[in-house]
Amino acid sequence: MPRPTATEETETQRPQRKQSSALLLGAERSSRARELAERLSHDSGFLLGAAMLLALVLMALLAPWISPYDPILIPAGPGLQAPGAAHWMGTDSFGRDIFSRVIWGGRLSLGVGVLATMISTATGTSLGLIAGYVGGWVDLVTSWVVDILMAFPGILLALAIVAVLGSSLFNVLLAVAIGSIPSFIRLVRGSTLSVKESSYVESARCIGVPPVGIVFRHILPNVLSSVLVWASLELGGIILSASGLSFLGLGAQPPSPEWGAMVSAGRGFLREAWWMSVFPGMSIVTTVLSINLIGDALRDALDPRLRVGRG
């Protein structure tokens, strides 16, 4: 009896195999997700961080309905009122309610942080997958560029980018996003290199799965947890950098209620109106702290190899 040719074999058996492996993968994934949820629900740090972040996100989302005053419009009353019943966090030099501005500012600060992190995660992960999987000169060039970009310490790269593009909150978003892409490339490239050599990727290649399929179905799921952990750790740092650039006057411009810009506006009134810079700053600390609590917990649960980075 002639042996079935490769095409016959795949034609008849592949659908079945695909189905069973999909089933297996699905079952394994949901049990792992359950395990993760179980672990996190007992982690007091994670619970505290999640509760704080949820409150902050809700506050930002519900800003139009919960903020007591307009954040931008300058009222007729006197400025620099101390915190009291009418203004919980006092008013700024123009008489605007700090509490309302802090609530609205959450949209800007959180929004910029989340968007920038999403951009850098997506770009860095894609480039890291390509560099790691394709190898050769693509990998060499990518790694060279990563090394170069990482030679600009901290916010210096972002600073240079803003210097070129000009000052605005959008440019700050781009700058901090670009600034954190290299670390994602390096992380994903490394994991891809090790996963690429594993026997199941080898087998997938042998049965004729195209490179795109291998990268997305077999390699990506394996690096995803590291990426998720790294993204959560980066988010805090990105929010700090973005607010720092706005503090320097390179990001959000007045009268926009961005937290860093608000702290900067309060600088000149430290003696007579501490509340102008104290409350926006505390909002940044609370936000970054909650994100770092979540990031730490995710790291411990998913990927303990990733050590403490800049948080």
Added chain:
Amino acid sequence: MLAYLIRRLLVSVLVVIGVSLLTFSMMHLVPGDPVELMYGRNLVSKEIIQNVRHELGLDLPLPVQYFRYVTHALGGDLGRSVRSQRPVLQEILARAPSTFELAFSGLLIGLLIGCPVGLLSALRRGSIADRLAMVFALLGVSTPQFWLGLMLIFLFAVHLNWFPVLGLGVGRGLVLPALTMGLGEAGLFARLFRSNMLEVLGQDYLVVARAKGLSENLVVLRHALRNALIPVVTLIGLETGYLLAGAVVIEVVFARPGLGSLAVDGIMNRDFPIVQGVVLFTSVVFVTINTVTDILYTVLDPRIRYA
């Protein structure tokens, strides 16, 4: 060892070439004409702008311009500031010591607070002291330096009047800026040192050391500490860069003249040669420090050489 050294140095040279390419392109990536932006479009005549373009070599082909940029930079010529008309290198060298003083004292405070805290946390794992220390460490890495600096000014300069509001010089003026920098660093070092110690404390060779009858103090001091310190050395190398960059914000908060405030003023004034110069200078310093740390690392941990 020699092969490793050569390879490591080669990588650094390639990175510095890339950094120079990037800083060089800054001026060319600016939307619009950099010379018009620097001098103000309507303030000077077309002729002057043409002259400046010629002086800066902006009318030459790009590769020629890059070659000029690199040869000039190697000879210490980073161009002239548009504002002060002084050579960029002169401006940088005048400001650099102040930034290095700040970065160094920040690092020192970070290490002096962070390492003991991390060590005690690891040795008393799970205790209230450990938990408290880790809460402070997390707060340290979650607090924006520009805000911490302002709060320190508010408390120690405005209220208690212990230190001056302006953070100038190396005396009392340096205390608050250095503390601002050091507290965040302390959090980072404490977290890293604690996790290193915990990892090392669980290793087999420590069990052997204890089994030999060494006292617990000796085990910790002779065997655990040395190994837990290795990653800290790398972090110091990495952190020096962040400290130099962190100085940007802190210098602005404390009105301390340094490289960071020079760069920010440069951006505000659209003084591109200054911004290019500071970015290039800081990155080259950073790359040099990292190369040295990597080489030090192989001395501390012979395993790296064969990796």
